[in-house]
Amino acid sequence: MPATSPAGQPGTPSDWFASPQGRAVVESEAVLVRRALDERPGRPWLWLAPVAQETDTSGHGVRLHARGQGWDGALRCALPLPLANESVGTIVLQHVAAPGEDPVALFEECARLLIPGGRLWLFTLNPLSPYRWRWRGRGLRASEPLTWRRRLRRAGLEPEPVSQGVGPGWEVAVRPGQRSGPGLCAAYALCAERRVAPLTPVAPRPAMRLPQGAAPA
Template identity: 45%
Template sequence: MPLTVPDRQTGIHAEPLDWFGGVAGLRLLDDEARAVQRVIAACPALPRLWLGVGAASTPQVGNRGLALRRGAQWDGSIRCGLPLPLASEAFGAVLLQHVLDDAGAPDVLLGECARILAPGGTLWLAALNPWTPYRLRWARSGLRARDPGYWQSALRRCGFPGGAVSLQWIGSHWREGSGGAGVGATDRLRASFALTVNKRERAVIPPARLQHLRWQAGRIAAAADAHCEAAAPIMRA
């Protein structure tokens, strides 16, 4: 007769992101809630889009914002798959709260975020920290914690500027619910981190065109000088 082990003792979840519905995962999501609302509050003019795990509390995105949870499809304000049925460059902020912490490749979703963000818009991405002692709480869940360098490379591949990323460490070091956030050396052991990056603004006039205008201006000035020199003898006469 095969040995059976109760599910609650295996530490294995039906889906990796289901871990966030447990005590340790919910504590972490609560620690991140204030950071989420700060990003949303900093973008009052354009709509905001929040994409989160099923266990997360829905943030206040406003009347023009959308909140979607990851499942078999994105579900919430609308129900959809990828690519997102949203207008290009229509959102001032897009927030991803742990929806990329399973083993899937991130480029498709990050590419969609780059498409729907307006120039200068903010992308906020929360991910699990592979260096924290808190990682023992999601061990064998199927979640995949990847370091900030991995996410910076992924953002660059999708068109975001690589050198303009800000980083904040969030959550507990080990004890559930101790919370907090920071950017110091000891904060690197917190349970998660959040990357913030802005989409590139479009240049008003392309640099090549500016060079052409300067060249034309130089030609006009030279022609004017030649005309004045030619007219000088006539004026003296």
């Protein structure tokens, strides 16, 4: 049976991440999120989160959280985001791919914002974790890494081959450590890079042939 809000309406994904069960996942990811935001000093970052939260970072950027069909925080907006092309070095997408919608549009927007060689960190729920019973019926999206990598490539991003599992397995508790591969962790992180377009060599122009009997000036 779908979860309900205090007003008796079906809860949103953000409602779950604000619950004790969801907060345990978000807080478990805090160390890895901070590391991702700090990995390119001097470059602005963008962090899209399911709920409002704080973290200490050494850089500067824009932090937004999901609200209705758009985003709130430093800006109140929807897609496309009011940011310039190739203006961001790192983007963190933390559980913000909308259920029932094609996430490729969001990934394409990230590819537009990233500098060549910039990195996207995707935090997503693990469909193989026992913790899935704690979000069952909440309308949350969960896919295996292979599916997410295919979506990222469709948007022009190149995903890394190994994901990092993070979060609790069943108990509602903060588990900040990471492991190689999703395992039974509640969530995992994938990293992808914006491809750098190779320079296209310019073909030499053929030499101009003069009509027979003509001489150059």
